[in-house]
Amino acid sequence: DAKTTQPNSMESNEEEPVHLPCNHSTISGTDYIHWYRQLPSQGPEYVIHGLTSNVNNRMASLAIAEDRKSSTLILHRATLRDAAVYYCILRDFSSASKIIFGSGTRLSIRP
Amino acid sequence: NAGVTQTPKFRVLKTGQSMTLLCAQDMNHEYMYWYRQDPGMGLRLIHYSVGEGTTAKGEVPDGYNVSRLKKQNFLLGLESAAPSQTSVYFCASSIRPNTEAFFGQGTRLTVV
Numbered sequence A: 001d002a003k004t005t006q007p008n009s010m011e012s013n014e015e016e017p018v019h020l021p022c023n024h025s026t027i028s029g030t031d032y033i034h035w036y037r038q039l040p041s042q043g044p045e046y047v048i049h050g051l052t053s054n055v056n057n058r059m060a061s062l063a064i065a066e067d068r069k070s071s072t073l074i075l076h077r078a079t080l081r082d083a084a085v086y087y088c089i090l091r092d093f094s095s096a097s098k099i100i101f102g103s104g105t106r107l108s109i110r111p
Numbered sequence B: 001n002a003g004v005t006q007t008p009k010f011r012v013l014k015t016g017q018s019m020t021l022l023c024a025q026d027m028n029h030e031y032m033y034w035y036r037q038d039p040g041m042g043l044r045l046i047h048y049s050v051g052e053g054t055t056a057k058g059e060v061p062d063g064y065n066v067s068r069l070k071k072q073n074f075l076l077g078l079e080s081a082a083p084s085q086t087s088v089y090f091c092a093s094s095i096r097p098n099t100e101a102f103f104g105q106g107t108r109l110t111v112v
Helices: none
Strands: A009-013 A018-023 A031-038 A045-050 A061-064 A070-075 A084-092 A105-110 B004-007 B010-013 B019-025 B031-037 B043-049 B065-067 B073-078 B087-094 B107-111
Touching: A009 A018, A018 A031, A018 A084, A018 A105, A031 A061, A045 A061, A045 A070, A070 A084, B004 B087, B019 B031, B019 B087, B019 B107, B031 B073, B043 B065, B043 B073, B073 B087
Parallel strands: A009 A105, B010 B107
Antiparallel strands: A018 A070, A031 A045, A031 A084, A061 A070, A084 A105, B004 B019, B019 B073, B031 B043, B031 B087, B065 B073, B087 B107
């Protein structure tokens, strides 16, 4: 199964953009790139996902490298509520078992 | 719309006792998943189901059994609880394998 690599932790200032990187050098052609986040004492929540093209939604943007071996989750204007563990996950269209969480990136936001 | 509901939210078991965790979803999702999360770690997949009447093993299935008798419910059973099964358990569901997954709020289980 393809795996992802993320930095253990990152810090950012409130109201500034945040770029969270993810490497997935062994990604397959059918893997979708998903991002979830987990706030303290809560279950994970979906943030965004994409296959090849960059994606935007109300929460964030996802920038996918042309070779798809890396991606970046962009929070355009961080708030204190964005402090969480962010997980980059590869999900295969055909195999339900390939929903494997790594250790994620713990994002801290400075007021 | 309740989404994914897990019961109970907290439970303390003695070693060797059995229990069942219930996950219920009201979104008519085909796929359901059980994860465990140990302190300071990411989620690990225990078992999953791709539809009513089906189950399959994930990364860490030993010591657990599951059943999906009804589409909306996914049960996780511990036949003989061990201290190593102390963890927070999360259930999730999705329409298809590559779509957004919705998670429950978790069940905190302590085995003493």
